[in-house]
Amino acid sequence: MNSLLENRVVEIEKIADDMGLDYYPINYEVVPQETMLEVISYGLPTRARHWSYGQSYEYQKMQGEMGFSKIYEVVLNNDPSYAFLLDTNSDIANTMVSAHVVGHVHFFKNNYLFKQTDNKMVYHAAERAQRIENYIQRHGIEAVEKIMDIGFALDRHIDWHKGPNRTRYKKGEKYFKKTGFDDFDDVFETRGFSHKEVAVKNDFPPFAEFDILWFLVTYSRVLEPWQKDVLEITRQESYYFYPQYMTKIMNEGFASFIHAEIMLKLGCVEEHEYFDFCKIHEKVVQPGSNKLSINPYFLGFSIFTKIREEWDEKHKNGESDIDGLQRIYQIVEDEDDISFIRNYLTEEMAKDLKLFSYKKIKAANSVDAIEVIGTELDKIKETIVKDLYNYRSPLICIVGLEDGILQLEHTTVSIGTLDVKHLEIVMKYVYDIWGSPVNLKTVDSEGHIIHYTCDELGFSE
Numbered sequence: 001m002n003s004l005l006e007n008r009v010v011e012i013e014k015i016a017d018d019m020g021l022d023y024y025p026i027n028y029e030v031v032p033q034e035t036m037l038e039v040i041s042y043g044l045p046t047r048a049r050h051w052s053y054g055q056s057y058e059y060q061k062m063q064g065e066m067g068f069s070k071i072y073e074v075v076l077n078n079d080p081s082y083a084f085l086l087d088t089n090s091d092i093a094n095t096m097v098s099a100h101v102v103g104h105v106h107f108f109k110n111n112y113l114f115k116q117t118d119n120k121m122v123y124h125a126a127e128r129a130q131r132i133e134n135y136i137q138r139h140g141i142e143a144v145e146k147i148m149d150i151g152f153a154l155d156r157h158i159d160w161h162k163g164p165n166r167t168r169y170k171k172g173e174k175y176f177k178k179t180g181f182d183d184f185d186d187v188f189e190t191r192g193f194s195h196k197e198v199a200v201k202n203d204f205p206p207f208a209e210f211d212i213l214w215f216l217v218t219y220s221r222v223l224e225p226w227q228k229d230v231l232e233i234t235r236q237e238s239y240y241f242y243p244q245y246m247t248k249i250m251n252e253g254f255a256s257f258i259h260a261e262i263m264l265k266l267g268c269v270e271e272h273e274y275f276d277f278c279k280i281h282e283k284v285v286q287p288g289s290n291k292l293s294i295n296p297y298f299l300g301f302s303i304f305t306k307i308r309e310e311w312d313e314k315h316k317n318g319e320s321d322i323d324g325l326q327r328i329y330q331i332v333e334d335e336d337d338i339s340f341i342r343n344y345l346t347e348e349m350a351k352d353l354k355l356f357s358y359k360k361i362k363a364a365n366s367v368d369a370i371e372v373i374g375t376e377l378d379k380i381k382e383t384i385v386k387d388l389y390n391y392r393s394p395l396i397c398i399v400g401l402e403d404g405i406l407q408l409e410h411t412t413v414s415i416g417t418l419d420v421k422h423l424e425i426v427m428k429y430v431y432d433i434w435g436s437p438v439n440l441k442t443v444d445s446e447g448h449i450i451h452y453t454c455d456e457l458g459f460s461e
Contacts, residue, residue, distance in 0.1 A: 001030050001085075001186050008095050008268055015265050016102045019325065021258070023105035024119070028098065030087050039074045039084055043241065044125045048132035048148070048233070057322050072278055073097040074286075077108040077244070079119040092273040093280055095266070096259050102414075103258030108253050110333050113243035116163065121240050128233045134374040145251050150429040151213065151234030156391035159211035164239040166214055169206055208397040208409075212430075213238075215398055222435030231433070244335045246388060254298010256285050257308075260301075261325075292358065292370065295386070302353060303344050304328055338385045345384075347377050357383040394418055396440070405453075410442035420452075427454040454461055 001009075009028060016023065031039075039045055072093060075083045083101040085094045109112045118124060136144045158164075209215050213235040217228045242252070263269070263277055285302075288295035308324035315323040322330075331394050335343065357379040361369045373379055389395075395412040408430075410418060421439070437455035444450055453460050 002091070003026055004091055005030070005094055005098070009098050011268055012095070012099050012102060015262050016099075016106075018367050019258075019261065020107060020329065021082070021102060024078070024100055024109050026075075026083055026101060026105055027080055028083050028085060028101075030085045030094070032087050033071075034069055035128070036084055036086055039076075040048075040071065040204070043237075043407070044076065044131050044212060045082065045122060046126040047237075048129040049136075059381045073101060075101045075104045076122055077114060077117060077119060077240070078122040081105045081108065082122060088220070090276065090358055092269065092276045095269065095273075096263060096277050096280055099259035099262035099266070103255030104251060105400045107247070107254055107259070107332055108396065111243065111247060111250075111328070111336075112334060113246055113336055117166075117240050117243055122236075125237065126315045128236075132230060135230065141224065144230065147230045147433075148234065151231045152432060153305060153426050153429050154213050154216075155234050155238040156393040157210065157212040157236065157244070157396060158214070158238055158391070159209075160242055162211060164236055166211070166218075166328040167220055179252055181432075205398055208399050208411075210395070210397045212396065212398060212408075213237075216430070216433050220433055220435065223433055226432070242271070242391060243336075245391060246338070248339050249300040249337045249384075250332065250335060251300070252297045253302075253304050254328070256281075256297050256301040257304040287353070294355070299353070299384075300340075302349065303340070304331075304418075306346070306349055307331065307344060341381050341384050345377070345381055350375065350377055350380050354386075355380045357397040405437045406430070408438065412439065420443055423452060424454075424459040427452060427459055431455065 010313075013026075060201075063219070071086060072089060073083060073085050075081060080347050081101075081104075083105075085097055089097065106120070125369040132144060192241065205215065213231060217223070217231050220228070223231070260281060263281075269277065285298045286295060287298050307328055311320060311322065311324035311327040314320035320327075331340070331344070356375050357373040359373060361371050373383075390412070394410055396408055396410050398406065399409045399444075400407040427438055427440060437453060440452045442450050442452070450461060
Protein backbone atom coordinates (compact mmCIF):
# COMPACT_ATOMS: atom_id res chain seq x y z
CA MET A 1 0.00 0.00 0.00
CA ASN A 2 1.48 3.34 -1.03
CA SER A 3 1.72 6.32 1.34
CA LEU A 4 -1.17 8.15 -0.35
CA LEU A 5 -3.55 5.23 0.26
CA GLU A 6 -2.21 4.68 3.78
CA ASN A 7 -2.99 8.28 4.69
CA ARG A 8 -6.45 8.03 3.14
CA VAL A 9 -7.20 4.85 5.11
CA VAL A 10 -6.37 6.72 8.33
CA GLU A 11 -8.83 9.47 7.37
CA ILE A 12 -11.47 6.94 6.25
CA GLU A 13 -11.33 5.18 9.61
CA LYS A 14 -11.54 8.49 11.47
CA ILE A 15 -14.72 9.36 9.52
CA ALA A 16 -16.05 5.84 10.18
CA ASP A 17 -15.48 6.29 13.91
CA ASP A 18 -17.27 9.64 13.85
CA MET A 19 -20.20 7.93 12.09
CA GLY A 20 -20.45 5.42 14.93
CA LEU A 21 -19.29 2.43 12.91
CA ASP A 22 -18.03 -0.47 15.01
CA TYR A 23 -15.59 -2.75 13.19
CA TYR A 24 -12.68 -5.13 13.75
CA PRO A 25 -9.15 -3.85 13.09
CA ILE A 26 -8.48 -4.16 9.37
CA ASN A 27 -5.25 -5.35 7.72
CA TYR A 28 -5.06 -4.08 4.14
CA GLU A 29 -3.02 -5.84 1.47
CA VAL A 30 -2.58 -4.59 -2.11
CA VAL A 31 -2.08 -7.74 -4.21
CA PRO A 32 -1.78 -8.83 -7.86
CA GLN A 33 -4.73 -10.36 -9.68
CA GLU A 34 -3.40 -13.93 -9.29
CA THR A 35 -3.44 -13.61 -5.49
CA MET A 36 -6.89 -12.04 -5.58
CA LEU A 37 -8.24 -14.90 -7.71
CA GLU A 38 -6.74 -17.47 -5.34
CA VAL A 39 -8.43 -15.89 -2.30
CA ILE A 40 -11.76 -15.70 -4.17
CA SER A 41 -11.51 -19.30 -5.37
CA TYR A 42 -10.53 -20.76 -2.01
CA GLY A 43 -12.72 -18.42 0.04
CA LEU A 44 -9.83 -18.00 2.50
CA PRO A 45 -6.12 -17.15 2.19
CA THR A 46 -5.11 -20.69 3.19
CA ARG A 47 -7.39 -23.66 2.73
CA ALA A 48 -6.92 -27.37 1.99
CA ARG A 49 -6.25 -27.98 -1.69
CA HIS A 50 -8.98 -29.52 -3.84
CA TRP A 51 -9.57 -29.77 -7.58
CA SER A 52 -12.76 -27.65 -7.36
CA TYR A 53 -10.78 -24.59 -6.23
CA GLY A 54 -8.63 -24.77 -9.36
CA GLN A 55 -11.79 -25.00 -11.42
CA SER A 56 -13.18 -21.91 -9.67
CA TYR A 57 -9.89 -20.07 -10.23
CA GLU A 58 -10.01 -20.67 -13.99
CA TYR A 59 -13.66 -19.61 -14.12
CA GLN A 60 -13.02 -16.36 -12.25
CA LYS A 61 -9.99 -15.65 -14.44
CA MET A 62 -12.00 -16.21 -17.63
CA GLN A 63 -14.84 -13.97 -16.37
CA GLY A 64 -12.37 -11.16 -15.78
CA GLU A 65 -10.57 -11.58 -19.08
CA MET A 66 -13.85 -11.52 -21.00
CA GLY A 67 -14.99 -8.39 -19.19
CA PHE A 68 -17.96 -10.02 -17.45
CA SER A 69 -16.86 -9.06 -13.94
CA LYS A 70 -14.55 -6.60 -12.23
CA ILE A 71 -12.94 -7.53 -8.93
CA TYR A 72 -12.27 -4.58 -6.64
CA GLU A 73 -11.63 -6.27 -3.31
CA VAL A 74 -11.98 -9.30 -1.09
CA VAL A 75 -12.59 -8.86 2.63
CA LEU A 76 -12.63 -11.69 5.16
CA ASN A 77 -14.78 -12.12 8.25
CA ASN A 78 -12.09 -12.38 10.88
CA ASP A 79 -10.81 -10.54 13.95
CA PRO A 80 -8.66 -8.78 12.82
CA SER A 81 -10.19 -8.61 9.37
CA TYR A 82 -8.17 -8.95 6.17
CA ALA A 83 -8.87 -6.86 3.07
CA PHE A 84 -7.22 -7.57 -0.27
CA LEU A 85 -7.12 -4.69 -2.76
CA LEU A 86 -6.10 -5.13 -6.39
CA ASP A 87 -2.79 -3.54 -7.35
CA THR A 88 -4.10 -2.57 -10.81
CA ASN A 89 -6.90 -0.46 -9.30
CA SER A 90 -6.38 3.29 -9.41
CA ASP A 91 -5.74 5.12 -6.14
CA ILE A 92 -9.27 6.53 -6.15
CA ALA A 93 -10.74 3.05 -6.77
CA ASN A 94 -8.78 1.60 -3.84
CA THR A 95 -9.79 4.61 -1.73
CA MET A 96 -13.45 3.85 -2.38
CA VAL A 97 -12.82 0.14 -1.81
CA SER A 98 -11.20 0.85 1.56
CA ALA A 99 -14.32 2.75 2.62
CA HIS A 100 -16.44 -0.14 1.28
CA VAL A 101 -14.40 -2.59 3.36
CA VAL A 102 -15.14 -0.70 6.59
CA GLY A 103 -18.85 -1.21 5.90
CA HIS A 104 -18.37 -4.94 5.42
CA VAL A 105 -16.32 -5.32 8.59
CA HIS A 106 -18.92 -3.43 10.64
CA PHE A 107 -21.47 -5.85 9.22
CA PHE A 108 -19.31 -8.88 10.13
CA LYS A 109 -18.89 -7.70 13.70
CA ASN A 110 -22.49 -6.70 14.39
CA ASN A 111 -24.93 -8.80 12.34
CA TYR A 112 -26.63 -11.52 14.40
CA LEU A 113 -25.66 -14.30 11.98
CA PHE A 114 -21.98 -13.38 11.83
CA LYS A 115 -21.83 -13.11 15.61
CA GLN A 116 -22.32 -16.88 15.69
CA THR A 117 -19.41 -17.64 13.35
CA ASP A 118 -15.75 -18.37 13.98
CA ASN A 119 -14.06 -14.96 13.75
CA LYS A 120 -10.66 -16.63 13.89
CA MET A 121 -11.34 -18.78 10.84
CA VAL A 122 -8.37 -17.45 8.86
CA TYR A 123 -6.03 -19.05 11.41
CA HIS A 124 -8.12 -22.17 12.04
CA ALA A 125 -8.48 -22.83 8.30
CA ALA A 126 -4.71 -22.70 7.92
CA GLU A 127 -4.26 -25.21 10.75
CA ARG A 128 -6.89 -27.50 9.23
CA ALA A 129 -5.33 -27.22 5.79
CA GLN A 130 -2.07 -28.50 7.27
CA ARG A 131 -3.89 -31.45 8.84
CA ILE A 132 -5.43 -32.35 5.50
CA GLU A 133 -2.04 -31.98 3.82
CA ASN A 134 -0.70 -34.51 6.31
CA TYR A 135 -3.55 -36.88 5.42
CA ILE A 136 -2.67 -36.47 1.74
CA GLN A 137 0.93 -37.45 2.46
CA ARG A 138 -0.25 -40.46 4.47
CA HIS A 139 -3.21 -41.73 2.44
CA GLY A 140 -2.75 -40.20 -1.01
CA ILE A 141 -4.44 -37.36 -2.83
CA GLU A 142 -7.15 -39.56 -4.40
CA ALA A 143 -8.36 -40.97 -1.07
CA VAL A 144 -8.46 -37.55 0.57
CA GLU A 145 -10.14 -35.83 -2.37
CA LYS A 146 -12.80 -38.54 -2.46
CA ILE A 147 -13.74 -37.73 1.14
CA MET A 148 -13.62 -34.02 0.36
CA ASP A 149 -15.92 -34.62 -2.64
CA ILE A 150 -18.40 -36.29 -0.30
CA GLY A 151 -18.11 -33.44 2.19
CA PHE A 152 -18.73 -30.78 -0.47
CA ALA A 153 -21.75 -32.72 -1.78
CA LEU A 154 -23.29 -32.59 1.70
CA ASP A 155 -21.86 -29.38 3.17
CA ARG A 156 -25.05 -27.36 2.77
CA HIS A 157 -27.09 -29.94 4.66
CA ILE A 158 -26.40 -28.38 8.05
CA ASP A 159 -28.69 -27.16 10.80
CA TRP A 160 -27.74 -23.55 11.47
CA HIS A 161 -30.03 -23.24 14.49
CA LYS A 162 -28.26 -26.06 16.35
CA GLY A 163 -24.84 -24.63 15.55
CA PRO A 164 -21.54 -26.20 14.55
CA ASN A 165 -20.55 -27.56 17.96
CA ARG A 166 -22.81 -30.37 19.13
CA THR A 167 -22.60 -33.43 21.32
CA ARG A 168 -24.11 -36.86 20.77
CA TYR A 169 -27.73 -37.48 21.61
CA LYS A 170 -28.27 -37.87 25.35
CA LYS A 171 -27.26 -41.16 26.88
CA GLY A 172 -29.80 -43.24 28.73
CA GLU A 173 -32.68 -42.47 26.36
CA LYS A 174 -33.50 -45.69 24.51
CA TYR A 175 -34.10 -44.40 21.05
CA PHE A 176 -33.84 -47.84 19.43
CA LYS A 177 -33.62 -51.50 20.36
CA LYS A 178 -30.42 -53.46 20.11
CA THR A 179 -29.70 -54.58 16.57
CA GLY A 180 -26.05 -55.42 16.58
CA PHE A 181 -24.97 -51.83 15.93
CA ASP A 182 -22.65 -52.05 18.91
CA ASP A 183 -21.43 -48.46 18.74
CA PHE A 184 -24.99 -47.20 19.05
CA ASP A 185 -25.88 -49.71 21.77
CA ASP A 186 -23.02 -48.47 23.94
CA VAL A 187 -23.92 -44.83 23.39
CA PHE A 188 -27.50 -45.27 24.46
CA GLU A 189 -26.86 -47.88 27.18
CA THR A 190 -29.34 -50.35 25.72
CA ARG A 191 -27.51 -53.46 26.93
CA GLY A 192 -29.74 -56.43 27.56
CA PHE A 193 -31.86 -56.25 24.42
CA SER A 194 -31.73 -59.19 22.09
CA HIS A 195 -29.66 -58.86 18.93
CA LYS A 196 -32.67 -60.26 17.09
CA GLU A 197 -34.85 -57.30 17.91
CA VAL A 198 -35.18 -54.63 15.21
CA ALA A 199 -34.86 -50.86 15.48
CA VAL A 200 -37.85 -49.03 16.80
CA LYS A 201 -39.29 -46.98 13.95
CA ASN A 202 -38.31 -43.31 14.00
CA ASP A 203 -36.80 -43.51 17.51
CA PHE A 204 -33.30 -42.97 16.17
CA PRO A 205 -32.53 -40.22 15.66
CA PRO A 206 -34.88 -38.90 18.38
CA PHE A 207 -36.04 -36.11 16.06
CA ALA A 208 -35.71 -35.24 12.40
CA GLU A 209 -32.01 -34.56 11.90
CA PHE A 210 -31.16 -31.94 9.28
CA ASP A 211 -27.43 -31.72 9.95
CA ILE A 212 -26.63 -34.73 7.81
CA LEU A 213 -22.87 -34.24 7.92
CA TRP A 214 -22.86 -34.04 11.71
CA PHE A 215 -24.92 -37.23 11.99
CA LEU A 216 -22.69 -39.20 9.63
CA VAL A 217 -19.46 -37.95 11.22
CA THR A 218 -20.79 -38.72 14.70
CA TYR A 219 -22.46 -42.10 14.14
CA SER A 220 -20.88 -43.74 11.10
CA ARG A 221 -19.21 -47.06 11.96
CA VAL A 222 -17.10 -47.30 8.81
CA LEU A 223 -15.30 -43.96 8.69
CA GLU A 224 -11.71 -43.79 9.89
CA PRO A 225 -10.77 -40.97 12.28
CA TRP A 226 -8.95 -39.00 9.58
CA GLN A 227 -11.97 -39.26 7.29
CA LYS A 228 -14.25 -37.96 10.04
CA ASP A 229 -11.83 -35.09 10.61
CA VAL A 230 -11.89 -34.10 6.92
CA LEU A 231 -15.70 -34.16 6.86
CA GLU A 232 -15.91 -32.17 10.09
CA ILE A 233 -13.51 -29.56 8.68
CA THR A 234 -15.81 -29.21 5.67
CA ARG A 235 -18.81 -28.89 7.96
CA GLN A 236 -17.19 -26.22 10.15
CA GLU A 237 -16.29 -24.15 7.09
CA SER A 238 -19.84 -24.47 5.78
CA TYR A 239 -21.14 -22.85 8.98
CA TYR A 240 -18.59 -20.06 8.50
CA PHE A 241 -19.78 -19.26 4.96
CA TYR A 242 -23.53 -19.59 5.66
CA PRO A 243 -24.07 -15.96 6.87
CA GLN A 244 -22.33 -14.62 3.77
CA TYR A 245 -24.82 -16.49 1.63
CA MET A 246 -27.78 -15.30 3.72
CA THR A 247 -26.84 -11.60 3.75
CA LYS A 248 -25.47 -10.87 0.27
CA ILE A 249 -28.02 -8.12 -0.50
CA MET A 250 -27.75 -6.50 2.93
CA ASN A 251 -24.00 -6.79 3.25
CA GLU A 252 -23.14 -5.42 -0.18
CA GLY A 253 -25.89 -2.79 0.00
CA PHE A 254 -24.69 -1.58 3.41
CA ALA A 255 -21.03 -1.51 2.36
CA SER A 256 -21.98 0.48 -0.75
CA PHE A 257 -24.07 2.87 1.35
CA ILE A 258 -21.17 3.35 3.78
CA HIS A 259 -18.55 3.94 1.09
CA ALA A 260 -20.81 6.59 -0.48
CA GLU A 261 -21.25 8.32 2.90
CA ILE A 262 -17.53 8.26 3.70
CA MET A 263 -16.46 9.41 0.24
CA LEU A 264 -18.75 12.43 0.51
CA LYS A 265 -16.94 13.42 3.72
CA LEU A 266 -13.40 12.60 2.59
CA GLY A 267 -11.64 15.93 2.19
CA CYS A 268 -8.39 14.63 0.67
CA VAL A 269 -9.89 13.56 -2.68
CA GLU A 270 -9.06 15.79 -5.62
CA GLU A 271 -11.89 17.14 -7.80
CA HIS A 272 -10.92 15.12 -10.87
CA GLU A 273 -10.65 11.98 -8.70
CA TYR A 274 -14.11 12.55 -7.31
CA PHE A 275 -15.52 12.41 -10.82
CA ASP A 276 -13.76 9.07 -11.31
CA PHE A 277 -15.21 7.83 -8.01
CA CYS A 278 -18.73 8.70 -9.19
CA LYS A 279 -18.22 6.62 -12.33
CA ILE A 280 -16.95 3.61 -10.34
CA HIS A 281 -19.74 3.93 -7.78
CA GLU A 282 -22.34 4.05 -10.56
CA LYS A 283 -20.98 0.79 -12.00
CA VAL A 284 -21.14 -0.89 -8.58
CA VAL A 285 -24.74 0.07 -7.76
CA GLN A 286 -26.34 -0.11 -11.22
CA PRO A 287 -29.42 -2.39 -11.59
CA GLY A 288 -27.66 -4.84 -13.92
CA SER A 289 -28.21 -5.70 -17.57
CA ASN A 290 -30.02 -9.01 -16.95
CA LYS A 291 -33.73 -8.28 -16.50
CA LEU A 292 -34.23 -11.65 -14.77
CA SER A 293 -31.76 -11.00 -11.98
CA ILE A 294 -30.94 -8.01 -9.85
CA ASN A 295 -27.63 -6.62 -8.69
CA PRO A 296 -27.53 -7.14 -4.88
CA TYR A 297 -25.38 -4.01 -4.47
CA PHE A 298 -28.04 -1.96 -6.25
CA LEU A 299 -31.02 -3.43 -4.40
CA GLY A 300 -29.46 -3.24 -0.95
CA PHE A 301 -28.11 0.28 -1.54
CA SER A 302 -31.52 1.47 -2.77
CA ILE A 303 -33.37 0.08 0.24
CA PHE A 304 -30.90 1.46 2.78
CA THR A 305 -30.98 4.87 1.08
CA LYS A 306 -34.78 4.91 1.33
CA ILE A 307 -34.66 3.88 5.00
CA ARG A 308 -32.20 6.71 5.68
CA GLU A 309 -34.52 9.26 4.07
CA GLU A 310 -37.65 8.06 5.89
CA TRP A 311 -36.08 7.90 9.36
CA ASP A 312 -34.23 11.20 9.00
CA GLU A 313 -37.61 12.75 8.26
CA LYS A 314 -39.19 11.04 11.30
CA HIS A 315 -36.32 12.22 13.49
CA LYS A 316 -36.63 15.76 12.15
CA ASN A 317 -40.38 15.78 12.87
CA GLY A 318 -39.89 14.41 16.40
CA GLU A 319 -41.52 11.07 15.53
CA SER A 320 -38.36 9.07 16.34
CA ASP A 321 -35.53 9.30 18.86
CA ILE A 322 -33.09 7.92 16.30
CA ASP A 323 -32.13 9.17 12.85
CA GLY A 324 -31.79 7.25 9.60
CA LEU A 325 -28.20 6.15 10.11
CA GLN A 326 -28.93 4.82 13.60
CA ARG A 327 -31.96 2.95 12.25
CA ILE A 328 -29.80 1.37 9.54
CA TYR A 329 -27.33 0.17 12.19
CA GLN A 330 -30.21 -1.50 14.05
CA ILE A 331 -31.39 -3.24 10.89
CA VAL A 332 -27.84 -4.45 10.13
CA GLU A 333 -27.74 -6.10 13.55
CA ASP A 334 -31.12 -7.80 13.42
CA GLU A 335 -31.92 -8.88 9.87
CA ASP A 336 -30.86 -11.28 7.11
CA ASP A 337 -31.73 -10.98 3.43
CA ILE A 338 -35.07 -12.78 3.77
CA SER A 339 -36.36 -10.58 6.59
CA PHE A 340 -34.73 -7.49 5.08
CA ILE A 341 -36.57 -7.86 1.77
CA ARG A 342 -39.85 -8.83 3.43
CA ASN A 343 -39.77 -5.97 5.93
CA TYR A 344 -38.27 -3.09 3.98
CA LEU A 345 -38.98 -3.51 0.27
CA THR A 346 -42.07 -1.35 -0.23
CA GLU A 347 -44.64 -1.14 -2.99
CA GLU A 348 -43.35 2.29 -3.96
CA MET A 349 -39.77 1.06 -4.20
CA ALA A 350 -40.72 -2.02 -6.21
CA LYS A 351 -42.51 0.23 -8.68
CA ASP A 352 -39.65 2.72 -8.88
CA LEU A 353 -37.14 -0.11 -9.41
CA LYS A 354 -39.43 -1.75 -12.01
CA LEU A 355 -39.39 -5.10 -10.24
CA PHE A 356 -41.54 -8.03 -11.28
CA SER A 357 -41.92 -11.70 -10.41
CA TYR A 358 -41.56 -14.56 -12.87
CA LYS A 359 -41.18 -18.31 -13.10
CA LYS A 360 -39.37 -20.62 -15.49
CA ILE A 361 -41.36 -23.08 -17.57
CA LYS A 362 -39.80 -26.15 -19.13
CA ALA A 363 -40.55 -25.83 -22.85
CA ALA A 364 -41.08 -28.69 -25.29
CA ASN A 365 -37.74 -28.01 -26.98
CA SER A 366 -35.99 -28.31 -23.57
CA VAL A 367 -35.29 -24.57 -23.46
CA ASP A 368 -36.66 -22.81 -20.40
CA ALA A 369 -39.38 -20.29 -21.13
CA ILE A 370 -40.14 -17.35 -18.84
CA GLU A 371 -43.60 -16.48 -17.59
CA VAL A 372 -44.03 -13.08 -15.95
CA ILE A 373 -46.31 -13.58 -12.95
CA GLY A 374 -46.89 -9.92 -12.18
CA THR A 375 -45.91 -6.96 -10.04
CA GLU A 376 -47.67 -7.91 -6.81
CA LEU A 377 -45.33 -6.98 -3.96
CA ASP A 378 -45.50 -10.25 -2.01
CA LYS A 379 -44.73 -12.28 -5.13
CA ILE A 380 -41.80 -10.02 -5.97
CA LYS A 381 -40.40 -10.49 -2.49
CA GLU A 382 -40.67 -14.27 -2.68
CA THR A 383 -39.09 -14.31 -6.14
CA ILE A 384 -36.09 -12.42 -4.76
CA VAL A 385 -35.60 -14.60 -1.67
CA LYS A 386 -36.71 -18.01 -2.97
CA ASP A 387 -33.14 -19.23 -3.55
CA LEU A 388 -32.00 -18.27 -0.05
CA TYR A 389 -33.91 -20.92 1.88
CA ASN A 390 -31.82 -23.76 3.30
CA TYR A 391 -28.57 -22.66 1.69
CA ARG A 392 -30.16 -23.18 -1.77
CA SER A 393 -30.27 -26.94 -1.29
CA PRO A 394 -33.23 -29.33 -0.98
CA LEU A 395 -34.37 -29.72 2.62
CA ILE A 396 -33.56 -33.34 3.45
CA CYS A 397 -33.50 -34.86 6.92
CA ILE A 398 -32.74 -38.19 8.56
CA VAL A 399 -35.95 -39.52 10.09
CA GLY A 400 -35.11 -43.02 11.26
CA LEU A 401 -33.11 -46.22 11.20
CA GLU A 402 -35.22 -49.23 10.23
CA ASP A 403 -33.73 -52.73 9.93
CA GLY A 404 -30.34 -51.10 9.52
CA ILE A 405 -31.54 -48.91 6.64
CA LEU A 406 -30.98 -45.20 7.10
CA GLN A 407 -34.21 -43.38 6.31
CA LEU A 408 -34.10 -39.90 4.75
CA GLU A 409 -36.97 -37.68 3.72
CA HIS A 410 -37.18 -34.77 1.29
CA THR A 411 -39.42 -32.25 3.07
CA THR A 412 -39.66 -29.34 0.60
CA VAL A 413 -41.33 -31.01 -2.36
CA SER A 414 -43.53 -27.94 -2.88
CA ILE A 415 -40.44 -25.98 -3.95
CA GLY A 416 -39.38 -28.51 -6.57
CA THR A 417 -38.54 -32.12 -7.27
CA LEU A 418 -35.08 -33.60 -6.86
CA ASP A 419 -32.59 -33.93 -9.69
CA VAL A 420 -32.31 -37.72 -9.94
CA LYS A 421 -28.82 -37.70 -11.50
CA HIS A 422 -27.49 -35.58 -8.68
CA LEU A 423 -29.48 -37.57 -6.12
CA GLU A 424 -27.88 -40.84 -7.30
CA ILE A 425 -24.38 -39.46 -6.80
CA VAL A 426 -25.13 -38.07 -3.34
CA MET A 427 -26.94 -41.18 -2.12
CA LYS A 428 -23.97 -43.29 -3.20
CA TYR A 429 -21.76 -40.96 -1.18
CA VAL A 430 -23.99 -41.37 1.89
CA TYR A 431 -24.00 -45.15 1.43
CA ASP A 432 -20.19 -45.18 1.23
CA ILE A 433 -19.68 -43.35 4.51
CA TRP A 434 -22.65 -44.83 6.35
CA GLY A 435 -21.78 -48.40 5.40
CA SER A 436 -25.38 -49.65 5.20
CA PRO A 437 -28.36 -49.18 2.84
CA VAL A 438 -29.91 -45.72 2.52
CA ASN A 439 -33.53 -44.97 1.59
CA LEU A 440 -34.94 -41.58 0.63
CA LYS A 441 -38.63 -40.66 0.43
CA THR A 442 -39.77 -37.82 -1.85
CA VAL A 443 -42.67 -36.82 -4.09
CA ASP A 444 -42.69 -36.38 -7.86
CA SER A 445 -44.20 -33.46 -9.79
CA GLU A 446 -47.62 -35.15 -9.75
CA GLY A 447 -47.62 -35.73 -6.01
CA HIS A 448 -46.80 -39.44 -6.07
CA ILE A 449 -44.58 -40.76 -3.27
CA ILE A 450 -41.28 -42.17 -4.51
CA HIS A 451 -38.65 -44.15 -2.62
CA TYR A 452 -35.05 -44.22 -3.79
CA THR A 453 -32.62 -46.74 -2.34
CA CYS A 454 -28.87 -47.13 -2.45
CA ASP A 455 -27.30 -50.37 -1.27
CA GLU A 456 -24.67 -52.91 -2.30
CA LEU A 457 -26.54 -53.39 -5.60
CA GLY A 458 -26.41 -49.69 -6.41
CA PHE A 459 -29.01 -46.95 -6.81
CA SER A 460 -32.63 -47.83 -7.55
CA GLU A 461 -36.17 -46.48 -7.39
